[in-house]
Amino acid sequence: MIYIVILIGILAFWQLIKVYEYATIINGSKEETVSESDTRFNAKMMMVFCVAFFVFCIWNFWMYQDKLLPHAGSENGEDLDLLFNFNMVIIGFVFFVVNAVLFYFASKYYYRKDNKATFFAHSSKLEMIWTIVPAIVLTVIIIYGLKVWNHITAPINEKESIQMELYAQQFAWTARYGGKDNVLGKTNYRLIADNNPLALVAEDPNAGDDKLVKGEFHIPIGKMVQFKLRSRDVIHSAFMPHFRAQMNCVPGMETEMHFVPKYTTAQMREMTKNPKFNYILLCNKICGAAHYNMQMDIIVESKEDYNKWLATKKTFSESLTAEPVATTEPAKEEMKKDTAITATVEEVKVEEKK
Amino acid sequence: MDHAHDTHTHEGHDHGHDAHAHHHEEPGFWTKYIFSEDHKMISRQFLLTAIFMGVLAMMMSIFFRLQLAWPGESFPILNYFLGDKWAPGGVMSPDMYLALVTIHGTIMVFFVLTGGLSGTFSNLLIPLQVGARDMASGFLNMLSYWFFFISSVIMFASLFIEDGPASAGWTIYPPLSALPQAIPGSGLGMTLWLVSMSLFVVSSLLGSLNYIVTVINLRTKGMTFTRLPLTVWAFLVTAILGVLSFPVLFSAVLLLIFDRSFGTSFYLSDIFISGQALEQTGGSPILFQHLFWFLGHPEVYIVLLPALGITSEIIATMSRKPIFGYRAMIGSILAIAFLSFIVWGHHMFVTGMNPFLGSVFVFTTLLIAIPSAVKAFNYITTLWKGNLIMSPAMLFAIGLVSTFVTGGVTGIILADSALDIPLHDTYFVVAHFHIVMGASAIFGMFAGVYHWFPRMFGRMMSNKLGYVHFWVTFIAVYGVFFPMHFIGLSGVPRRYYSNEAFAMFDNTHDLNVIITGFAIFGAIAQVVFVFNFFFSVYKGKRATQNPWNSNTLEWTAPVEHLHGNWPGSLPEVYRWPYDYSKPGKDEDFVPQNIPLSPGEVENH
Ligand code: HEM
Ligand SMILES: [Cu+2]
Ligand SMILES: [Cu+2]
Numbered sequence: 001m002i003y004i005v006i007l008i009g010i011l012a013f014w015q016l017i018k019v020y021e022y023a024t025i026i027n028g029s030k031e032e033t034v035s036e037s038d039t040r041f042n043a044k045m046m047m048v049f050c051v052a053f054f055v056f057c058i059w060n061f062w063m064y065q066d067k068l069l070p071h072a073g074s075e076n077g078e079d080l081d082l083l084f085n086f087n088m089v090i091i092g093f094v095f096f097v098v099n100a101v102l103f104y105f106a107s108k109y110y111y112r113k114d115n116k117a118t119f120f121a122h123s124s125k126l127e128m129i130w131t132i133v134p135a136i137v138l139t140v141i142i143i144y145g146l147k148v149w150n151h152i153t154a155p156i157n158e159k160e161s162i163q164m165e166l167y168a169q170q171f172a173w174t175a176r177y178g179g180k181d182n183v184l185g186k187t188n189y190r191l192i193a194d195n196n197p198l199a200l201v202a203e204d205p206n207a208g209d210d211k212l213v214k215g216e217f218h219i220p221i222g223k224m225v226q227f228k229l230r231s232r233d234v235i236h237s238a239f240m241p242h243f244r245a246q247m248n249c250v251p252g253m254e255t256e257m258h259f260v261p262k263y264t265t266a267q268m269r270e271m272t273k274n275p276k277f278n279y280i281l282l283c284n285k286i287c288g289a290a291h292y293n294m295q296m297d298i299i300v301e302s303k304e305d306y307n308k309w310l311a312t313k314k315t316f317s318e319s320l321t322a323e324p325v326a327t328t329e330p331a332k333e334e335m336k337k338d339t340a341i342t343a344t345v346e347e348v349k350v351e352e353k354k
Numbered sequence: 355m356d357h358a359h360d361t362h363t364h365e366g367h368d369h370g371h372d373a374h375a376h377h378h379e380e381p382g383f384w385t386k387y388i389f390s391e392d393h394k395m396i397s398r399q400f401l402l403t404a405i406f407m408g409v410l411a412m413m414m415s416i417f418f419r420l421q422l423a424w425p426g427e428s429f430p431i432l433n434y435f436l437g438d439k440w441a442p443g444g445v446m447s448p449d450m451y452l453a454l455v456t457i458h459g460t461i462m463v464f465f466v467l468t469g470g471l472s473g474t475f476s477n478l479l480i481p482l483q484v485g486a487r488d489m490a491s492g493f494l495n496m497l498s499y500w501f502f503f504i505s506s507v508i509m510f511a512s513l514f515i516e517d518g519p520a521s522a523g524w525t526i527y528p529p530l531s532a533l534p535q536a537i538p539g540s541g542l543g544m545t546l547w548l549v550s551m552s553l554f555v556v557s558s559l560l561g562s563l564n565y566i567v568t569v570i571n572l573r574t575k576g577m578t579f580t581r582l583p584l585t586v587w588a589f590l591v592t593a594i595l596g597v598l599s600f601p602v603l604f605s606a607v608l609l610l611i612f613d614r615s616f617g618t619s620f621y622l623s624d625i626f627i628s629g630q631a632l633e634q635t636g637g638s639p640i641l642f643q644h645l646f647w648f649l650g651h652p653e654v655y656i657v658l659l660p661a662l663g664i665t666s667e668i669i670a671t672m673s674r675k676p677i678f679g680y681r682a683m684i685g686s687i688l689a690i691a692f693l694s695f696i697v698w699g700h701h702m703f704v705t706g707m708n709p710f711l712g713s714v715f716v717f718t719t720l721l722i723a724i725p726s727a728v729k730a731f732n733y734i735t736t737l738w739k740g741n742l743i744m745s746p747a748m749l750f751a752i753g754l755v756s757t758f759v760t761g762g763v764t765g766i767i768l769a770d771s772a773l774d775i776p777l778h779d780t781y782f783v784v785a786h787f788h789i790v791m792g793a794s795a796i797f798g799m800f801a802g803v804y805h806w807f808p809r810m811f812g813r814m815m816s817n818k819l820g821y822v823h824f825w826v827t828f829i830a831v832y833g834v835f836f837p838m839h840f841i842g843l844s845g846v847p848r849r850y851y852s853n854e855a856f857a858m859f860d861n862t863h864d865l866n867v868i869i870t871g872f873a874i875f876g877a878i879a880q881v882v883f884v885f886n887f888f889f890s891v892y893k894g895k896r897a898t899q900n901p902w903n904s905n906t907l908e909w910t911a912p913v914e915h916l917h918g919n920w921p922g923s924l925p926e927v928y929r930w931p932y933d934y935s936k937p938g939k940d941e942d943f944v945p946q947n948i949p950l951s952p953g954e955v956e957n958h
Pocket of ligand 1: 525654655658700701702719720722723726761762764765766768769770774777778779780783786787790791
């Protein structure tokens with residue numbers, strides 16, 4: 001194998017020298033540093049490339065438009081998708097037109113001996129046009145963009161929303177619910193222990209009813225959910241692509257994001273015609289070896305189903321007296337994921353083969 | 355030789371005090387090739403080092419592209435290069451994946467496109483184009499190269515240590531980069547990274563200060579600022595950006611060194627790792643990001659502006675037309691440079707920054723699009739009704755305009771804070787900055803090498819091989835980075851070792867295979883370039899003094915390298931550098947050192 005590669009290498013090298021000598025002799029016999037036939041050939045290639053490139057781009061759009069993220073699962077997400085499409089139309093237009101003009105000029109005005117270039121050094125009018133037109137277009141883009149941004153990030157009424165925490169650590173997520181009082185209990189990072197993985201302050205009256213879950217978490221449709229984000233060790237990022245939501249988890253501080261889920265998991269499965277569809281939470285900030293496998297499923301369901309599911313979960317004070325949270329009632333699915341998270345590559349592969 | 359009957363050489367040798375070209379002491383091997391203080395030799399040293407580092411970083415990218423296209427598959431070549439520890443059975447380990455990504459990014463951004471690009475062309479062209487005998491300080495210039503060299507050696511050496519090199523991404527965000535418990539690369543590997551980058555900053559500052567002083571003080575008679583070639587304008591502004599922003603990186607690095615080694619908590623707070631609560635509280639990892647991107651964003655223009663300057667020069671020369679909107683080009687360089695200091699927050703929209711502050715950064719970031727657009731349109735107008743000579747350099751310059759536009763427009767999407775929420779840290783960002791910064795700057799660098807090779811080595815490179823190199827590279831760049839947008843739009847995060855853990859990413863897999871295919875295709879073209887380069891150094895056709903019929907002063911100096919550049923007195927300048935195809939002239943070019951003919955106006 002290695003020998004074949006070396007052999008091919010030597011052959012290629014020899015070939016290059018041949019080409020080189022041949023090319024230099026041809027060029028050497030001419031006066032110009034670049035021959036007219038070379039110029040003509042490359043000018044023609046510009047147009048060929050332009051067409052091929054555009055075909056490739058359109059093919060990409062065509063092939064992948066329905067493989068991108070499915071319809072957004074939150075109201076904010078739908079606003080964002082609209083904004084995105086609006087911007088795409090503008091930049092798509094600029095992209096095609098400017099590239100086309102560039103390649104067209106490059107192929108049209110190639111060197112001819114009896115030609116003389118037009119001495120055209122500047123034109124205030126033209127320069128004004130292409131300063132002002134982009135400025136106007138950008139103003140529209142900025143105004144529309146900031147409107148959506150302000151809407152998405154506007155403060156919300158915390159009491160009326162479901163209070164949740166997403167807690168990141170190498171390489172797993174834990175979700176915490178505010179419990180009966182819908183208030184998240186205080187924490188102190190020094191309190192981390194096997195039976196208190198999120199470092200809750202047990203004396204805090206708001207902490208006892210908090211509920212911790214792993215593997216997957218549920219949220220009800222049509223209700224504002226506010227996520228408080230924390231990290232145990234390094235920076236992680238809580239990314240929920242289907243909801244178009246993301247925020248970093250930074251050790252030493254608390255960050256926040258919120259949205260209203262608009263479609264249940266079941267509805268999305270129907271809309272995407274994919275019975276296995278799941279909303280996903282994943283980590284989107286490099287955080288170590290298993291960064292690529294730090295996930296949690298999200299189930300959006302009716303208020304009743306959500307309440308039923310939440311009722312089956314132990315509260316923090318209950319779990320303090322029981323076993324560590326991490327090992328409570330691991331469903332089969334969850335087991336698989338939790339092992340994969342800490343597993344090395346080989347182990348992951350063994351898992352998959354099973 | 356050619357220059358003997360060159361009409362532009364001044365006949366009367368006035369033996370002015372600056373004519374130190376005249377004392378002929380033959381320098382020995384060491385002072386000529388190693389510890390040279392001559393800007394032309396230093397420029398070649400930078401170029402060779404950059405080519406070496408570039409080949410290294412490119413090989414790394416092929417390695418991790420193999421893993422992304424065929425995750426978990428065994429490749430003997432990986433085992434051969436990475437060994438049993440990092441690629442057992444020919445499958446790269448996740449730690450090694452992150453290490454390769456990190457070092458690839460670091461080398462490409464800093465060593466190839468900053469040190470390599472500015473080091474090579476600022477050094478070569480500033481003295482020659484402003485009409486100076488050498489840099490303001492030859493000694494500091496030499497030091498600049500040797501700091502760069504040592505820094506490169508340390509970065510290279512860090513690949514061979516036991517725990518592997520730095521692996522926290524080229525942006526080395528703490529706490530990941532601060533805690534060896536978090537990732538093995540944050541041990542000795544990160545220490546070496548920090549030392550190497552500190553030396554790099556020293557090199558960059560020494561170089562930049564020299565460039566600035568040389569441009570301001572050593573311009574020859576008649577070389578006013580509005581007669582400077584755009585290359586020199588770009589190099590000057592780049593150097594100013596470097597001087598203002600690299601010290602900030604240095605402070606960021608210094609504080610990180612303190613956190614890592616002396617128990618301070620600038621960036622660390624409330625961390626629990628490896629079963630232990632760390633003592634540090636009160637610091638903020640976000641502080642590091644502010645400091646880093648205060649350098650980081652100007653850095654992208656430090657990389658890009660020299661490439662744009664080179665392109666301006668080449669497009670004008672090879673179109674046989676003045677650059678369109680010379681003053682607007684200078685204005686946009688200055689506007690971009692100024693704005694680049696107040697946009698850094700667009701890298702931090704989802705770090706929890708105040709949404710209002712985010713809005714301010716949206717505004718400033720999108721402002722940059724205006725001068726960028728002006729530049730693109732001016733290039734295209736320069737081509738219009740030109741007489742385009744398609745040398746390999748010209749092809750790369752045209753390629754740069756295309757990638758600059760294609761990559762620039764996606765910047766508009768990312769600058770919109772709302773749209774950045776679902777796109778931040780996905781492959782969409784990777785596609786954007788590789789096209790707008792990576793490809794454009796590399797194209798500028800290739801264009802510069804092909805164009806000034808005769809000036810550097812006195813010989814010509816092969817055009818034919820240059821064409822092969824260009825077309826394959828151009829196709830490969832778009833083949834690799836255009837589809838990458840779609841991977842990002844599917845939600846795939848960057849810096850993932852494998853996408854197999856998520857069923858939702860399965861339908862992007864075939865794109866990853868296509869991309870790796872194009873990447874390998876493109877890498878092969880670089881072999882052609884490296885061959886063409888080295889073979890031409892020894893066997894290339896001998897160059898004439900002004901092979902491209904260009905106007906700038908570097909082509910009025912003899913082909914052989916003289917210490918002091920010009921044999922007699924320094925050339926004097928009477929006009930701007932873009933008098934191509936000027937009406938009323940027989941030739942389609944009028945070099946800067948030709949006086950205005952009676953009645954001629956200097957119009958631009
Ligand atoms: C013209 C030259 C440009 C260069 C060299 C450049 C370079 C870069 C680089 C290196 C990154 C990656 C940062 C990372 O590692 O995450 C980046 C991201 C970004 N670029 Fe550009 N860029 C350019 C133009 C633009 C333009 C014209 C805009 C906007 C109008 C823009 C907006 C952004 C934004 C907002 C990000 C951050 C995206 C994110 O982190 O999610 N860039 N750019
Ligand atoms: Cu993570
Ligand atoms: Cu930036």
